[in-house]
Amino acid sequence: MKFGLLGTGPWAERTHGPALAAHRDVELVGVWGRRPEPTGALAERLGSRPYADVDALFDACDAVAVALPPDVQAPLAVRAANAGCHLLLDKPVAITPEAARGVAEAVERSGVGCVVFFTLHFCASTGGWLREQSAQAGSWQVGRADWLSPVFGGADSPYTASPWRREKGALWDVGPHALSVLLPLLGPVEEVTAVRGGTGDTVHLVLRHTSGASSNCTLSHSVTPAAAGVTAEVRGTPGIAELPVRDEAPAAGFRRAVDALLTEVRTGGKHLCGARFAETVTLLLHQAQLQLRGV
Template sequence: MATLRIGLLGTGPWARTVHAPALAAHPGVELTGIWGRRPAAAAALAQVHGSRPYDTPDELFAACDALAVALPPSVQAPLAIRAAGAGCHLLLDKPVATAVPEARALAAAAERAGIASVVFFTARFGEQEGEWIAAQAAVGGWFTAHADWLGSVFAEDSASPYAHSPWRREKGGLWDVGPHALSVLLAVLGDVEAVTATRGPADAVLLTMRHSSGAASTATLALTAPAAAAGVEITLRGTAGATCLPRRLHGPEAAYHRAVDALLAAAGTGLPNACDLHFGLRVTEILAAAEATLPPLVRPGA
């Protein structure tokens, strides 16, 4: 394709620091416009990036070839269904939804419309991480794996811009960072055939999974880890020995640029990306199955 006209839905910290700058700077993209639930924020963000605000999502859909979404999952899913119905390709955030019926409806809408879709899993689109994931999937022979994906968004000493995110506070690390861990483990070990979950301190959750390759994996997920304990580590062990996910060398902007490249390729060739809506739906199904095995979360003061 030539230049893809992309609209942006969302004006929060992720949209301001990653989506809008990356879209405005991408040589294959025209940032056509921005819509947000706060019109003043949409106008301000559009002015910074030489674009324009739109009064309604549907007006933006009509002016675009594709939509990038930086909204909470409960808002993202219904708007993305409408965008697909308008013929727009989709660059979505994870998770695509936090309820399986919504995720299935979204995947079905994209299928009916024949549009391309990419879900932005940062590790899958990071240059070093993506190369490592592909290499380990090719090697095979993995016996087990463990992932620690621990954020300090809601730690007592947190200065995170996402500390005021209602959906993250409600759904916790299982749904916010869990998709990232699964995006790596599924790519290397295959689909999850069985999953159980156990609660730890605060919002921490431990997943135990059996994969289609026969490998077993675990993942510890949280947004409430002390800052000194926060971080990301994934270790694989198998016939080739042990290996760890490489540290990210660049911020998420570079990974998002590669996700935009992936959408351009999928839209131009008609060939699905590995991180399309079908994959996003599968991640939602696994997380929902894990959540169903958990006792209710007891919140402080409840």
């Protein structure tokens, strides 16, 4: 499958680009970015070619992988889908419910495949755990998913300078990961309550699920490196199930996301992490954001 890569930041450079370039079933035909210099430099490192016109890249490929801020990603995803390109998107797919719905509708209207890279679903250890616990969905009564990172807490991170992460914080950046764990296991959410924590961008969410289950999340980019970590668990009739530690680099998971898109296109089956699931996640984050603003 001929892929185009949209984006030239650290995520594209460290994860999307290398995974696409090394995939045996992918031809990376081009790279598009918002600035010519990094676009050319990344394309050269990946053995591909830079594109100044994103629509020309759409015409040259079968699929696009997107590593861009969500407010940039959503309209480009719609354009790509309308051009007949399959989509491998990043989370969150958008920052407004309307934009997320627009992506989902474009995917369905055009009939293209779409997979959203919720990383925990594509890491070998955590993805296997999620599939195992999903088989017992309906049996879980209580859950939690915490994602605590030091991106703004003193870590030497390439994402510290990210303008959209600075603006939107952990709620929008790592909140999708937490929700991607809880929703498949505990079911749809009928009510979300959000409050700010005491440190930086720390946010706490409490979720009431239509199944009668409840769950909570703590999300932060402002903890110190020593306090960082990703944890999750569910409790119910089967007992207690704890999320295992991620044991591989994101690029390995991204290769599996590519595989998932290839399988979806070949078979017509829909992956859980599709455009409608991503729309649901965006809607919940939007509801939480409104509460934090006192709206």
